Amino acid sequence: MTDAANTDRWIRWLNLVQLVLAGVLIMAPTVWMVLSSFKPSFEVTAYPPTLVFTPTLENYVELTRTTPFLSYALNSLIVTVGSTALGLLFGIPAAFAVSWTRISWPAILTLAARMAPGTLFLLPWYVMFRQVGMIGSYTALILSHAVITLPIVIWVLLPSFDGIPRSVFEAAQVDGCSVTRILWRIALPLVASGVAVSAILAFVFSWNYFLFALVLSNGDTKTLIAAAFNFIGEGSTQWGALMAAATLIALPPLVLAALVQRWLVSGLTLGAVKG
Amino acid sequence: MSDAAATLAQDRQKLEMSALSAPAVIFTVAMIAFPVVYTVWLGFQNFSSTGKQSFAGLANYSRLISDYEFWHGLWVTIALYVLSLVLQLVFGVWLALVLFHAKRLPGIVRSLFISPFMMPPVVAGMMWLVILDPSLGAANYMLQSFGLPPSDWLASPSLVIPTVALIDSWQWTPYVALIVLGGLQSLPPSVYEAAQIDGASPFKTFQRITLPLLLPTIVTAAILRSVDLLRFFDIIYITTQGGPGNASNTLNIYGFRVGFEFFNIGYASALMLTLTAIVFGAVLAFNRLRGAVAW
Numbered sequence: 001m002t003d004a005a006n007t008d009r010w011i012r013w014l015n016l017v018q019l020v021l022a023g024v025l026i027m028a029p030t031v032w033m034v035l036s037s038f039k040p041s042f043e044v045t046a047y048p049p050t051l052v053f054t055p056t057l058e059n060y061v062e063l064t065r066t067t068p069f070l071s072y073a074l075n076s077l078i079v080t081v082g083s084t085a086l087g088l089l090f091g092i093p094a095a096f097a098v099s100w101t102r103i104s105w106p107a108i109l110t111l112a113a114r115m116a117p118g119t120l121f122l123l124p125w126y127v128m129f130r131q132v133g134m135i136g137s138y139t140a141l142i143l144s145h146a147v148i149t150l151p152i153v154i155w156v157l158l159p160s161f162d163g164i165p166r167s168v169f170e171a172a173q174v175d176g177c178s179v180t181r182i183l184w185r186i187a188l189p190l191v192a193s194g195v196a197v198s199a200i201l202a203f204v205f206s207w208n209y210f211l212f213a214l215v216l217s218n219g220d221t222k223t224l225i226a227a228a229f230n231f232i233g234e235g236s237t238q239w240g241a242l243m244a245a246a247t248l249i250a251l252p253p254l255v256l257a258a259l260v261q262r263w264l265v266s267g268l269t270l271g272a273v274k275g
Numbered sequence: 276m277s278d279a280a281a282t283l284a285q286d287r288q289k290l291e292m293s294a295l296s297a298p299a300v301i302f303t304v305a306m307i308a309f310p311v312v313y314t315v316w317l318g319f320q321n322f323s324s325t326g327k328q329s330f331a332g333l334a335n336y337s338r339l340i341s342d343y344e345f346w347h348g349l350w351v352t353i354a355l356y357v358l359s360l361v362l363q364l365v366f367g368v369w370l371a372l373v374l375f376h377a378k379r380l381p382g383i384v385r386s387l388f389i390s391p392f393m394m395p396p397v398v399a400g401m402m403w404l405v406i407l408d409p410s411l412g413a414a415n416y417m418l419q420s421f422g423l424p425p426s427d428w429l430a431s432p433s434l435v436i437p438t439v440a441l442i443d444s445w446q447w448t449p450y451v452a453l454i455v456l457g458g459l460q461s462l463p464p465s466v467y468e469a470a471q472i473d474g475a476s477p478f479k480t481f482q483r484i485t486l487p488l489l490l491p492t493i494v495t496a497a498i499l500r501s502v503d504l505l506r507f508f509d510i511i512y513i514t515t516q517g518g519p520g521n522a523s524n525t526l527n528i529y530g531f532r533v534g535f536e537f538f539n540i541g542y543a544s545a546l547m548l549t550l551t552a553i554v555f556g557a558v559l560a561f562n563r564l565r566g567a568v569a570w
Contacts (some may be wrong), residue, residue, distance in 0.1 A: 010383060010556045011477070015376045016377070018373045019373050019374075022373055023384075024385065025389070026387070026390070026391060026445070026449060027446065029399075029402055030390060030391070030394075030402070032402070032405075032406060032413060033398075035401040035413075036405065043562060045411050047411050048416050048420075049411075049416055049423070057291060057401070067298065089298070090299040090550050091299060093295035093296065094296040094298070096295060097292045097296040098296065100292060101292050106296045106299055109300065109303050109304075109307075110307075111310075112303075112311075113303075114502065115502050115554055115555065115558060116307075116311070116551045117506035117508075117527050117530075117551060117554065118508070119309070119506075119508075119527055119534065119547050120310075120311065120314060120548070120551050121306070121307060121310050121314075122311075122531075122545040123314055123317060123319065123534050123543055123544050124311075124544075125306075125310060126316050126534075126535070126540075127317070127462035128310070128542060142428050146302070146304075147307065150302065150303070151297060154299065154411070168368050172414060178291065179288055179292060179295065180291060180295070191496065205426035207395070208396065208507045208511075209393070210395070210397050210508070210512070211509070211531075215535055222560050225395055228401060228513060229513070231401070232401065232404070232513070235288075239405055242405065243401075243402070243405060245401070246398045246401040249395060249397070250394040253394060253395065254390055254393055254394055255394050257386065257389060257393035258386040260382075261382060261385050261386045261389055262385075264389060274334060
């Protein structure tokens with residue numbers, strides 16, 4: 001009996017060690033990035049690297065002084081919010097219709113964007129947007145990023161709509177409610193938390209997306225992610241500002257993801273796994 | 276009479292349903308289906324350096340076959356794909372088991388564990404660029420303090436693929452773990468209890484019971500990662516841009532550069548269609564596999 005208890009304690013201890021090890025491996029690079037962003041400029045590139053230092057905001061000041069960081073951030077916000085809104089506007093009714101009719105091809109069609117390499121769309125978009133003079137416009141950026149957000153909204157919301165008992169809709173139908181009315185007045189309030197999760201995930205992945213803005217934006221509409229190059233280009237002496245930029249760019253998605261981490265599994269796998 | 280009224284109501288409902296999915300369908304056709312068809316057409320076009328366009332037939336595809344950079348890109352793509360996928364699946368299953376046995380994980384800890392793949396890959400590239408710097412990076416300092424020789428990491432033609440695989444695995448292993456953890460939590464506990472009564476060792480239990488039952492979940496994770504890994508772009512474009520030389524020039528990076536740096540849209544279209552066929556082929560193959568390991 002004591003033998004078994006001993007083994008048990010051993011196993012639990014071993015597991016704790018592994019948990020801490022995994023945690024350190026996962027967290028260390030991020031912690032290093034954040035620490036570096038607060039280091040005085042002469043210490044960022046110190047070798048051997050220092051762990052104890054007087055934290056300073058000089059890198060952040062430098063970043064906003066030497067680059068149009070805030071206007072890039074505003075561009076990112078416009079494109080991300082715009083594409084998330086568009087994804088919700090198109091995705092909510094589509095998810096509802098797919099869930100109700102069980103005709104799933106519209107949902108599968110939107111998934112194509114999740115599978116094909118972005119460059120496949122970017123080539124014809126570039127040719128088409130250039131012809132109508134839309135390269136560098138917010139519209140082109142928002143439309144392209146909505147290709148990312150739409151499947152997320154649809155596939156996150158599908159299980160939520162599926163979870164509503166059919167009898168709820170049938171009762172409303174008997175009362176003479178139109179389908180559109182049922183969606184907005186009855187179904188939507190029931191899946192409000194699903195809508196919130198889908199909106200946050202759509203926001204995160206639109207914010208993080210790199211490729212489209214790289215080609216479709218110009219100097220005035222460049223998003224933070226597409227501008228990341230400008231920060232790197234300044235050379236290794238600017239590590240402090242580079243890490244400050246990286247920290248600020250990563251902050252919005254990390255904060256939002258922390259809010260919905262509990263519901264993330266099913267949302268991130270686009271319904272492939274029941275979380 | 277009431278029959279006719281019922282059909283009328285049904286028709287009306289069908290119409291309303293179509294109207295609800297219409298915006299999403301029209302948007303997808305306009306932004307994806309039509310452009311893809313357009314890409315197919317572009318693949319048969321030749322764009323001269325002056326921007327003049329002419330019909331090229333299959334010239335872009337025959338050029339593909341004799342293009343050394345294409346075959347090299349294919350090799351880089353597959354090497355990076357296999358290496359990253361194996362790393363992420365092995366460590367993902369390990370991490371999932373560790374998380375599974377640590378019952379009652381506080382939300383804040385879970386948030387920290389998912390933080391790598393919620394941040395932009397571009398940011399991951401930026402931070403690792405600094406950490407892996409050959410002369411001043413923290414990684415080489417760690418190596419040296421353990422008495423190991425420093426490495427050139429991303430600057431070394433022979434090490435750049437493993438290094439990029441390592442960065443991507445740092446970012447996406449927790450994602451695989453989260454999926455596998457979901458699979459673990461849905462396994463019936465009675466299975467373990469039976470094994471315990473039979474006196475099976477923890478390792479045997481894992482090998483004979485847990486792993487086979489988890490296989491469908493692991494294949495699902497493999498599919499989701501394959502789709503991203505075969506079109507690898509962000510981290511490479513930020514850290515090496517396909518270099519040093521062309522050592523990390525994946526097909527996606529190569530196609531992008533042909534299209535948007537050399538503006539050979541026709542040839543780039545042929546390259547991208549080939550890559551897309553590879554991605555869909557991999558997904559179909561894994562789907563078969565998932566059917567084979569289902570229970």
